Amino acid sequence: MTKFIKPLKLKPKLLGQKQEQDKPPVNQTENAGLSGAAWKDEVLGQDLEANLRQIKAILNKCSDVIYREFIFAQNEAIRLALIYTDGLVDKAQISEQIMRALALEVPQVVPGLELTKAQALEFIKQRGLCIHQVKESNRLQDLILAILSGDTVLLVDGHATAIINGARGFEARAISEPEAEPTVRGPREAFVESLGVNTSLIRRKIKSPNLKIETLRLGEVSGTDVAIIYVEGIVNDKLVTEVKSRLERIKIDAILESGYIEELIEDGPWSPFPTVNHTEKPDRAAAMLLEGRAVILVDGTPFVLTVPMLFFESLQASEDYYERFLFTSAIRLVRFLAMVTSLVLPGLYISLVSFNHELLPTTLLLSIAAQREAVPYPVLIEVLAMEFAFEVLREAGIRLPRPIGQAVSIVGALVVGEAAVQAGMVAPATVIVVALTGISSFVVAYSTSITFRLLRFILIILSGTLGLVGLITGVAMIGIHLCTLRSFGVPYLSPLVPTTAVDLKDTFFRAPWWAMFSRPRLAVRQGQKKQAQDLKPTPPETGP
Amino acid sequence: MEQGKIDSNQAFLLMLSTVLPTAILTVPDVAVKFAKQDAWISLVIATLVAMAIAVLIVNLSLRFPEKTLFVYPEEILGKVSGKIVIGLYVWWYLQLGSATIREFSFFLVTVSMPDTPMIVFSIIIVVVSAYAVYNGLEVLSRFNQLFIPVTGLLVIVFLLSTKDMKLTRLLPLFDTNMSSVLKGAVTPTMWLAEIVTIGVIIPYLNKPKEAYRVVVLATLTNGFLLTASVLEALLIFAPHLTADWLYPIYNAVRVVSIAHIVERLESVILVLWLIGGFVKLGVFYYAAVLGSAQWLGLKDYRSLVVPLGVILVALSYLLYGNNIVDLLDYFAEAWVPFDLLVLEVGIPLALLSIALIRGKGGKKG
Numbered sequence: 012m013t014k015f016i017k018p019l020k021l022k023p024k025l026l027g028q029k030q031e032q033d034k035p036p037v038n039q040t041e042n043a044g045l046s047g048a049a050w051k052d053e054v055l056g057q058d059l060e061a062n063l064r065q066i067k068a069i070l071n072k073c074s075d076v077i078y079r080e081f082i083f084a085q086n087e088a089i090r091l092a093l094i095y096t097d098g099l100v101d102k103a104q105i106s107e108q109i110m111r112a113l114a115l116e117v118p119q120v121v122p123g124l125e126l127t128k129a130q131a132l133e134f135i136k137q138r139g140l141c142i143h144q145v146k147e148s149n150r151l152q153d154l155i156l157a158i159l160s161g162d163t164v165l166l167v168d169g170h171a172t173a174i175i176n177g178a179r180g181f182e183a184r185a186i187s188e189p190e191a192e193p194t195v196r197g198p199r200e201a202f203v204e205s206l207g208v209n210t211s212l213i214r215r216k217i218k219s220p221n222l223k224i225e226t227l228r229l230g231e232v233s234g235t236d237v238a239i240i241y242v243e244g245i246v247n248d249k250l251v252t253e254v255k256s257r258l259e260r261i262k263i264d265a266i267l268e269s270g271y272i273e274e275l276i277e278d279g280p281w282s283p284f285p286t287v288n289h290t291e292k293p294d295r296a297a298a299m300l301l302e303g304r305a306v307i308l309v310d311g312t313p314f315v316l317t318v319p320m321l322f323f324e325s326l327q328a329s330e331d332y333y334e335r336f337l338f339t340s341a342i343r344l345v346r347f348l349a350m351v352t353s354l355v356l357p358g359l360y361i362s363l364v365s366f367n368h369e370l371l372p373t374t375l376l377l378s379i380a381a382q383r384e385a386v387p388y389p390v391l392i393e394v395l396a397m398e399f400a401f402e403v404l405r406e407a408g409i410r411l412p413r414p415i416g417q418a419v420s421i422v423g424a425l426v427v428g429e430a431a432v433q434a435g436m437v438a439p440a441t442v443i444v445v446a447l448t449g450i451s452s453f454v455v456a457y458s459t460s461i462t463f464r465l466l467r468f469i470l471i472i473l474s475g476t477l478g479l480v481g482l483i484t485g486v487a488m489i490g491i492h493l494c495t496l497r498s499f500g501v502p503y504l505s506p507l508v509p510t511t512a513v514d515l516k517d518t519f520f521r522a523p524w525w526a527m528f529s530r531p532r533l534a535v536r537q538g539q540k541k542q543a544q545d546l547k548p549t550p551p552e553t554g555p
Numbered sequence: 556m557e558q559g560k561i562d563s564n565q566a567f568l569l570m571l572s573t574v575l576p577t578a579i580l581t582v583p584d585v586a587v588k589f590a591k592q593d594a595w596i597s598l599v600i601a602t603l604v605a606m607a608i609a610v611l612i613v614n615l616s617l618r619f620p621e622k623t624l625f626v627y628p629e630e631i632l633g634k635v636s637g638k639i640v641i642g643l644y645v646w647w648y649l650q651l652g653s654a655t656i657r658e659f660s661f662f663l664v665t666v667s668m669p670d671t672p673m674i675v676f677s678i679i680i681v682v683v684s685a686y687a688v689y690n691g692l693e694v695l696s697r698f699n700q701l702f703i704p705v706t707g708l709l710v711i712v713f714l715l716s717t718k719d720m721k722l723t724r725l726l727p728l729f730d731t732n733m734s735s736v737l738k739g740a741v742t743p744t745m746w747l748a749e750i751v752t753i754g755v756i757i758p759y760l761n762k763p764k765e766a767y768r769v770v771v772l773a774t775l776t777n778g779f780l781l782t783a784s785v786l787e788a789l790l791i792f793a794p795h796l797t798a799d800w801l802y803p804i805y806n807a808v809r810v811v812s813i814a815h816i817v818e819r820l821e822s823v824i825l826v827l828w829l830i831g832g833f834v835k836l837g838v839f840y841y842a843a844v845l846g847s848a849q850w851l852g853l854k855d856y857r858s859l860v861v862p863l864g865v866i867l868v869a870l871s872y873l874l875y876g877n878n879i880v881d882l883l884d885y886f887a888e889a890w891v892p893f894d895l896l897v898l899e900v901g902i903p904l905a906l907l908s909i910a911l912i913r914g915k916g917g918k919k920g
Contacts, residue, residue: 330570367667367822368819370819370823371824372816477668477679478668479822479825480667480679480825483826487833490701490702491687491690491694491698492686493701494690494694495690495696502697504697504701507701508697509562509565509697509700510564510700
């Protein structure tokens with residue numbers, strides 16, 4: 012029995028490494044990571060058998076790794092071995108373009124070929140393999156990483172160098188519509204979990220050699236591919252350097268979602284406000300790039316990070332730039348009001364009802380007083396309870412399996428709201444306020460709206476204790492906090508504060524496209540023109 | 556010590572918030588008490604005098620564009636007397652800060668929540684300002700910039716009350732004698748000359764040379780808004796009623812009623828003033844903290860934020876008596892000689908003369 016329990020206990024320490032139970036426990040990431048392993052700096056030898064043995068020892072008990080030994084061009088002297096991971100490779104490609112090509116087709120095309128062992132590697136690379144992407148390496152670390160990433164490693168007997176074939180092919184989700192950022196007008200594609208597909212989605216939008224895609228690998232155990240994308244010439248070089256240095260600082264065992272990176276590189280680690288934005292829409296990512304931002308893609312998640320983030324991004328939707336500007340500007344205003352509502356409305360309601368009655372019109376005051384007559388609790392408790400109920404319903408709506416989720420939340424809201432009012436536990440006005448607040452919070456970008464959800468409770472408590480004075484104190488504190496925030500060197504509230512008048516063109520309203528001459532000042536190099544000055548359509552007076 | 560830089564716009568807006576929030580509450584009452592319906596003339600005179608003071612202090616400060624008001628007196632006067640002068644200024648800012656706390660606490664207790672202990676409001680104001688001060692001048696001016704449009708709603712409210720105004724209430728013109736008009740001008744001058752604070756922020760302007768423009772525009776705007784508030788009170792309530800009220804402007808806003816929809820605006824105004832108060836206290840608090848740090852030769856002022864906050868609250872209870880009338884008397888009697896004559900005019904003038912004679916500080920930068 013103990014035999015089975017013991018390895019379980021030690022499992023975290025043993026990941027990806029030979030079982031050495033006697034070794035004293037070291038720092039987990041170092042012990043388990045690829046870069047910290049004992050074989051880190053080792054290289055291949057000449058002997059195929061020895062090489063295979065070494066790799067097998069490292070990939071001990073990895074049943075998904077497949078070793079396939081075969082003979083080159085029916086020549087018994089030259090032995091080859093393929094190593095790849097089941098499920099991560101394109102099997103058809105491996106059997107056709109590697110095995111079949113090397114073992115069968117070479118003798119057909121070049122009959123009577125007499126190769127020595129020493130010539131084999133070069134011949135295979137130049138003439139034998141029919142694979143797009145081929146690399147060479149002799150470092151075990153590279154090879155192991157390649158195998159586990161889905162590449163196919165080809166060992167040739169007598170050579171201390173292995174060929175890494177890029178023949179990846181694994182099951183991935185197809186490109187689909189964005190779930191978190193739906194739009195009425197605009198591209199309907201969203202990023203997927205595969206990094207390669209995601210970079211291609213961006214490349215398809217910006218076909219410029221200045222679009223740079225740099226990759227690095229993060230996560231000692233997970234070895235996650237991360238790409239930094241920016242447009243050279245638009246982006247501020249300092250930003251790219253800063254992003255890279257912040258990413259390189261990350262020493263963690265695994266990166267499973269871009270949220271890990273977000274929390275590890277953001278400017279205000281304790282702030283409730285997000286200082287790194289994310290999106291799942293390639294068109295939005297491309298727009299960010301063209302405004303001089305850097306985009307960070309993480310393999311395994313459709314959410315890409317964009318930096319720096321400005322507060323006003325939470326009021327902007329990608330659709331704003333596709334609809335006509337007058338309507339968009341009006342909608343921006345609505346969003347702004349909704350944002351303010353979602354933050355202060357419950358607090359304001361409490362202040363007005365329990366402290367500053369004089370601000371309410373008399374008829375409204377009487378009607379609220381009549382409603383609250385039967386309610387046993389002070390308005391503060393009432394609002395807190397209703398807000399709590401609303402948060403529970405909202406969370407249940409997300410967590411529950413999709414088919415029941417919505418039904419439950421709707422029924423829950425109806426039953427709880429309706430029944431609570433009927434039973435005289437809450438005033439109808441409170442239900443209205445809480446519902447309006449909840450709906451308003453859906454209007455702003457999700458990452459900011461959850462911040463406001465949190466801050467709302469603080470404002471509720473402040474208003475419940477000090478009325479309007481408390482509410483304003485809370486709002487002022489939030490205001491000061493926003494003023495202290497920066498995201499990658501850019502003040503969070505810019506271009507509003509500090510004011511850059513030209514850049515206000517895309518904040519509370521959106522200027523028409525023909526008037527957006529310059530790129531935003533703060534993120535890019537100074538004074539960049541982005542388009543011609545005379546784009547305003549001037550149709551001729553008479554028809555054609 | 557202070558890393559941030561602010562631009563001229565921010566400095567201008569900061570100078571508005573340095574003077575206006577409390578001035579607009581109490582100045583009409585004081586000015587009208589002396590000068591009756593000619594109080595607006597007092598305000599015009601006050602603006603002109605304050606302008607001269609502002610130009611004086613900027614001229615002095617620009618001789619030492621990298622140094623604050625808390626550093627260059629030492630260079631001009633030498634170590635010992637320099638330190639004494641700097642100490643006086645630090646004390647002045649402590650006093651101004653605590654007076655701001657007191658005024659706002661009184662105001663909130665009187666008009667909004669009479670049953671709440673006053674200390675609650677004092678602490679709230681100090682805590683909010685301390686948060687801004689701790690984060691430095693840059694954050695303070697950004698915070699001001701963020702909320703000053705809201706305070707600007709005040710101007711709109713002024714306009715809303717035009718229908719209750721009667722121009723005849725200003726008559727007879729020049730009925731009071733010159734000395735009353737001048738007496739009425741003294742307290743507003745003291746308030747407007749709080750713009751001396753520019754001497755603290757000039758080193759942190761990204762274009763120090765624009766300081767002249769900043770103070771002239773700021774004094775004009777301050778003077779204009781104060782004159783407007785006095786006129787507003789006079790036109791609505793006439794001199795006697797205005798002089799009887801502690802907060803004439805607050806009452807002026809109370810009478811606004813348009814179609815029974817836009818009315819009862821006074822609580823809104825109260826709240827907007829509160830934000831102004833955060834900034835105003837923030838400026839003096841910041842000056843006191845920065846001044847003490849430079850006076851004591853500290854490397855960083857942040858360690859002083861909390862202790863000075865406590866001192867400010869304590870002073871606000873020790874210095875100004877038990878009620879708002881005591882406070883206003885204190886302003887009118889104890890403050891004027893010390894503040895206006897010594898700190899706002901006397902010392903800067905003396906410093907400038909000595910600097911000129913000794914040839915200290917050039918027009919460099």
